[in-house]
Amino acid sequence: MPLYEYSHNAENRIRVSEKTAASVVSGNSEVARSILEQIRQKYEAGKSTVLVAMEGWYGVEWAPLLRGLNDWGKRMSIGVDTVFAAGLFKSKDMIMQYKQPYLTEDPSFGIVCEDGVLEDLMDEEKCEALREKLIHSGNQQTAGCTAIFVIGYGSGSRKFNDLYDLYYYFDFTRQPLLWKMWDGRLAPFGWESSNPDYNWKEYYYIDHYLLLRQKDYALQRMDYYVECVDPEHPKCMPRESYDEIIRTLVRYPVKEVKIFQPGNWGAYRYKDLWDVPGLGCNAWNETAGPELSVLVDIGNDEMIQMPVMNLMQYPEEFVGSYIHDTYPGVLPFDVWLNDGYFDTPQPAERTSMPLHLHPSTDYVRRNFKEPLGRYETYYVAEAYEDANTWLGYREDADLEEWERLCRESENQVPIENWRDYVIRWDSSEGDLYLIPPGTVHGHGGNQLILEMDTCTSNAGTEYSFFLYDFARKSWEDSTQDMTGRPLKMHTEHGFCMDKCRREKWVKDHLLAKPRVQDWNKEYSMDQYDTVPEMPFHIERIHFDKHGENSTGGKYMQILTLTVGDKVVLRSKENPQYQSQIEKWQSVIVPACFGDYELIHEGAGGCTVVQLRWKKG
Structure with a gap:
């Protein structure tokens, strides 16, 4: 699924101390030189071999920095030795055995790895061998200064924590990570190069959580934080500076970098509002949520980009004590703009979202071990001619027949009389539709919807159970047209969760008034x-x-x-x-x-x- 970032007016300008503003080193060459200067200081303090952890999130590209380290190492007469942490992991077969219970037979969803840590995937013998090597090297007297860099996921493991003289954490944001994953360019745990067959469920249900727990540890242990979204232009800062930036940012109103996603019901109001190169139509435009990034301007002519979830280091200040106590680690909101403008009349089968519903907190906890269900609202921000929303079932609808038709179709065969089952509500600007779990619904088009929801998963896992998508083809971004495969449905989960809410109940309870x-x-x-x-x-x-x-x-x-x-x-x-x-x-x-x-x-x-x- 393609994503387009849009950073116009997304800068968060905050005031930090002059010391912190001046401490940020930017650019690949300068960051490499700064790292080696820290190593030189350790050498002058009596360490002939300096041991360095370079831990990070998925997506970080190490090669440009390594070139800079080798180049500056020669200039500064510092020996540079590298160990890649990818070699510390168990075999690929053993890693997949570990992951299999969380991937499940379900084609669309998995189960969250609630308690796993990165060390679960690491080979004890390989780690012990590296530990012995580091101990020996750290105690060895050499003729000059030498640095051993342990690089990549797991380098900063607790298995080696007591040995390192310097600990760097390299951070990366979610959108470019997904681009790499979808393109088969992501190198996951235990891989020295990319894995073109990496399964998206591995990231959303397992790897994200192992990375997150390792990051939580690393942010407490690190000596330096490195923003590494652009591998040729990283930004490195001491931990004290990073802490001041986060501590300050959490006291400001926070804007995020928007993302746009084309889709099979996507429309064209965005052309009047934003210039997003490459975007062919606009289905979802996410304006706030845990999977987005923030841009931070601290007044030193550099923009630092980091995941908004970094602010959860101060959870009570950020989300409040009730949310923090009830849903630890969760930023529980998503906000979207759903486009629905067409300059010529279109059939409902083109303008409408899939007919779908969402799960409750109880359902996602039982089935996926997620913390929070999907509770949704549609606020009509703009209404055009024939604006409408699908919400609930007709009073006289035969819902057993509807379920049978959806299951038989599985979005491959059109259900010609689908309108006989779901209710169409005319929309006006300012209308609010409440959409609690188990309520069949869909944006009907010809309106701009401000969608405000709970976010089920900090990994960004989407829990929409599709019942029917008009047996239409989906958006194909490479050709910029509707020639992609029809969407997969989730009828098993959907009809397990369906509350069968009918017109009168919807009218009395879900058409909210201010x-x-x-x-x-x-x-x-x-x-x-x-x-x-x-x-x-x-x-x-x-x-x-x-x-x-x-x-x-x-x-x-x-x-x-x-x-x-x-x-x-x-x-x-x-x-x-x-x-x-x-x-x-x-x-x-x-x-x-x-x-x-x-x-x-x-x-x-x-x-x-x-x-x-x-x-x-």
């Missing part, structure tokens, strides 16, 4: 109706020039500007903590942010739509 909560002459706030099983509120703030809001020190909020040009969010207590968002952009307001004001920098009215957890 109720005014606060009003004054400057601004007002309303809150949409909800149902008990939905864990979050959807609220709106309306103002012309100035509005106010608060996290109460406990509610992480995600705000999206849907009416207005540009808005500045500014802390009332610390005005330097601020950020500007443009129309259709989202911003995460950390739970610790407190009281703040919203300042509209354009003319006319302004509306900000807010997503927040009910409990705090």
Whole structure:
């Protein structure tokens, strides 16, 4: 599935100390020289052989840095020896035996590796041999300075922790990792080169979690952090500087780098709003969520890019104590813009999402060991002629027949009378559809939907159970047309989860209305109706020039500007903590942010739509 990043106005400009700003070293050659300077200092302090761990996330390219290390090693008369940690792992067959219980026979989903650690995949004898080599080398007196670099996943294992003189962690963001994975260019655990047959389920259900637990350890152990998204232009900083950056960033409103995904129901409103080279149609545009990255400007003419999940080092400040205590390690929200604009009338089978539903927390815990179900809302940000949403079943629909037809079709054979089963609701701007788990639904098209959901998995695993996709072909990005294979369905899971909610119940419970909560002459706030099983509120703030809001020190909020040009969010207590968002952009307001004001920098009215957890 193709992804396109869009970083316009995504910079997070924060104030850090001059010492921290000056401490960041950028560029492949300069980072290599800086590393060897640290080694030289260790040598001058009495270490003739310096042992260095170079741990990192999937996707890091080591070759450019190694060239720089070898080049500078010769210039600085430092001997450079390298050991690749890929050689420390068990055989590929043994690694797959370990993974198999989590991959399962299910063609679409696996089971989360809840407790595994990287060391589970490492060979004891190989690790012991390296340990003995490092001990011997570290105690050996040499004629000059020598560095031994242990490079790659597992290099910073606890098995060797007590031996290293320097520990570097190389970070990478999710989108370029996925590009490598889909192109068969990713080198997973135990592979010295890429594995073109690497299964995506290995990453989403196992490797992500092993990497994450290793990263959590590494961020506490490391001496230096290296942002390595561009292998030719890494940015290296001491741990103290990295810690100050994260500690500071979590007190600001946080913008993320958007992603766009074309799809078989994708549309074209994006052409009027954004210039995204290569994007042929727009189905999903993610504006906030745990799988995105952040750009950080600390005032030194360099932009540091890192996963937003790095901010979970300060979970109570970021997501709030209730979410942290209830769902440890989870950033539980996703926000998307679903495109639905066509300049000419199109049939529903072209404009509509697949008819699908989502699982509850109980279902994902029992079946996939995920922490949180998928609770969803559609907010109609723009409505065009014939705007509509599919939600629920008709009162007279024969649902046994519907299930039989979906199972027989499996999206290969058209169900000609599919409209006899699902309900079509006409949409208007400002409508909100609540979509609790087990409710059949789909964006019907001819509208721009602000979709605000819970995020089931920090790995980014998608839990949408497709029942029917009109037996149509899907988007093929290489040819920029709808010639791809039809989507796979998930009828077994879907009908296990289907609550069979019909028209009257949907009308009474899921077509939410806004109720005014606060009003004054400057601004007002309303809150949409909800149902008990939905864990979050959807609220709106309306103002012309100035509005106010608060996290109460406990509610992480995600705000999206849907009416207005540009808005500045500014802390009332610390005005330097601020950020500007443009129309259709989202911003995460950390739970610790407190009281703040919203300042509209354009003319006319302004509306900000807010997503927040009910409990705090």
